Amino acid sequence: MQWETVIGLEIHAQLATKSKIFSGTSTAFGAEPNTQANVVDLGLPGALPVLNAEAVRLAVKFGLALDAKINRRSIFARKNYFYPDLPKGYQISQMDLPIVAQGEVHVVMDDGTQKTVGLTRAHLEEDAGKSLHEDFHGLTGIDLNRAGTPLLEIVSEPDMRSAKEAVAYAKTIHSLVRYLGMCDGNMQEGSFRVDANVSVRPKGQVEFGTRAEVKNVNSFRFLERAINFEVERQIDVLESGRKVVQETRLYDPDRDETRSMRSKEEAHDYRYFPDPDLLPVVLDEAFIESVRMGLPELPQAKKQRFIEQFGLSAYDANFLTSERELADFFESTLKAGGCEAKLCANWVMGDFSAALNKAGLDLAHSPVNAEMLGGLMKRIADNTLSGKLAKDVFEAMWAGEGDADAIIEKKGLKQITDEGAIAAIVDEALAQFPEQVAEFRSGKDKVFGFLVGQVMKAAKGKANPAQLNAVLKQRLES
Amino acid sequence: MLITPNEVMKIAHLARMSVDHDDVERYAKDLSGILGLVEQMNQVDVRGIEPMAHPLDMCQRLRADVVTEVNQRDTLQAHAPAVERGLFLVPKVIE
Structure with missing residues (x-):
């Protein structure tokens, strides 16, 4: 039988507020256990929640960026369940009237095709604490520092039909929340968590199959693998005549x-x-407009601008706008370098990104900043450096030897562009190979390559290659 | 009866309340009485009326995003039955 996969995602994005959603406790990551948990976060009797304005603003910002419906009136509800890392016995969340209602997410797949995924809702809620199950002589340890951290739960329609589509959608949301500065997007630390509702159905069937919710996926690679495993598992279950159980499964x-x-x-x-502890949240138009005014340039618009303003290809523009930091870095480099956009794009996407990857660093920790890379671009553009020398200078910059001009000066790497100097190098080199020169002059074109190599070697890669070639030809043909 | 003794047991379990077996019948009857009243209210035509989320006719005041709390772990853990390395200890929750 032919099976069709149906996937919907629930994404929990921790909002980048300084304090918790309902209390004035810090949300900083990595503090000693329970040092950032006050009476509200601990659910002590009589402690009352007071809503954080910034959490509301960030949720609205997200909704506006997707052009989704913003509910002018939204309501907090209690979701009741018992678990030790949820001290109140309920989670404050939103049910009937979430802050962000229906919208659409436009996803660009790797092959360039477009896919539209429906946004069901995005609602505000509080995070739970953490349970530590190891090493407490048979007991569970509870850290409530995370309890009360604001979350935006972003719920999609079951519109995705493959793990690849699910990953592309999740990456789109990930890029968006980072562009908006509303979430740091760190999947390892759990500030961006993706749960996948996965089901399969016979191709052509309208009703959905029974779904399982897959949790504990802390990278996009694992998301794809977890979904693919779950799809295979469900097909095996159904083909052996059993039924899929609706349940939560951990990857x-x-x-x-x-x-x-x-x-x-x-x-x-x-x-x-x-x-009953929280009143309805009412948003007026002036507030919503003020948030709209503060929206940054979004990924799609930035990509379009890179294509139109800089003449970059769709591929380059897509790569450079995938993360806001990278796009900013590119623009700063370009500004500092004053060079052609394509040259700058090639360096940012090529040697620079490769060096980052190799060192396992992110942009913020790069030893070469945009100003420095721009300085290198300048020296390539004005012909001080050949492509080969530029790579050497880049390596030296990466190793912390200073900016491009300092390295060029110190290492004497300046490209030779003086006609007289180049002619001297050529003459000296040719003088060592009179036989080959004679062969060339008698019509053996093949030795030209050999002579170019010798001249280049004599120039130690410092001479401008185009000029060198021209002078060599001129000398041989005269 | 609108609510059966079995449902009373289920709700008690969800709320982690221990209920005396002899009382279940009576609770079912009392709760059914309350639900009967709700059922009666359900008869009222409320088309066009916005559901009430809170009895106070006011909207939520918001708090500025400022850290105002300091670490009070020692005080707050003073009543905890078991604490270790700053963590609250509870009976093991997974097998």
């Missing part, structure tokens, strides 16, 4: 499989009701 990257998470299995009956 195990070491074994590359999903496993049923039995402990949380029972009773998905959250008994939502409006939280």
Whole structure:
């Protein structure tokens, strides 16, 4: 039988606020356990939540960036369940009236095709604490520093039909939340978490199959693998005549499989009701307009501008705008270098990105900043450096030997462009190979390549190659 | 009855409340009475009326995003039955 995969994603993005969603406690990552958990976060009796204005603003910003519907009136509800890292016995979330309602996400696949994924909703809620299951002589340790960290839960329609589409959608949202500065997007630290609702159905069937929710996926690569494993598993279950059980499954990257998470299995009956501790949130037009005014240039618009303003190819523009930091870096480099955009794009995407990858660094920790790379571009553009020498200078910059001009000066790497100097090098080199010169002059064109090589060697790669070639030809033919 | 003794047990379990077996019948009857009243209210035509989310006719005030709290871990953990290396300890929750 032919099967069709159906995927919907729930993405939890931790909002980049300084304080928690309902209390004035810090949200900084990595503090000592329970040092950032106050009476509200601990759910002590009588402690009341007060909503963080910045969390609301960031949620609205997200909705506006997608041109989704912003609910002028939204409501907080209690989602009731018991787990030790949720001290109140309920999570404050949103049910009937989320802050962001329906919208659409336009996703560009790797092959350039477009895919539209429906946005069901995006709502504000509080994060839970963390349970540590190891090493406490049979007990579980609870750290509530994360409890109350603001989350935006971004829920898609079940519109994706392959793991690749799901990854492309997740990357689009990831790039967007980072562009908006609303979430740092760190999947390892859990500030951007992706859960996948996966089901399969016979091709052509309208009704959805029973779905499983796959959690614990902390990279895009694992997301793709987890979904593919889960699809295969469900098809095996159905083809052997059994039924898929609606459940939560954890992805195990070491074994590359999903496993049923039995402990949380029972009773998905959250008994939502409006939280009496919080009043309806009402947003006026002036507030929404002020957020709209503050929207940065978004990935699609930036990409279009890079194509039109700089004459870059769609591929280059796509690569350079994939992350806001990279796009900013490119523009700063270009400005500092005052060179052709294509030259700058080639360096940013080529040697520079390769060096970052090799060193396992992100842009913020690069030893070569945009000003320095721009300085190198300048010396390539004005012919001080050949392509070969530029690579040497780049390596030296990367190793911390200073900026391009300092390195050129120190190492004497300046490209020779003086006609007289180049002619002297050529003459000296040719004087050592009179036989070959004679052969060439008698019509043996083949030795030209040999002579070019010798002259280049004599110039130690410093002479401008085009000029060198021209002088050599001129000398041989005269 | 609008709510059965079995449902009473289920709700009690979800709320982690221990309920005396002898009381279940009575609870089912009382709760059914309450739900009967709700059922009666459900008869009212409320088309065009926005559902009430809160009895106070006000909207939520927002707080500026400022860290105002300091670390009070020692005080807040003073009542905890078990603490180790700054963590609250609870009975193991996964097998």
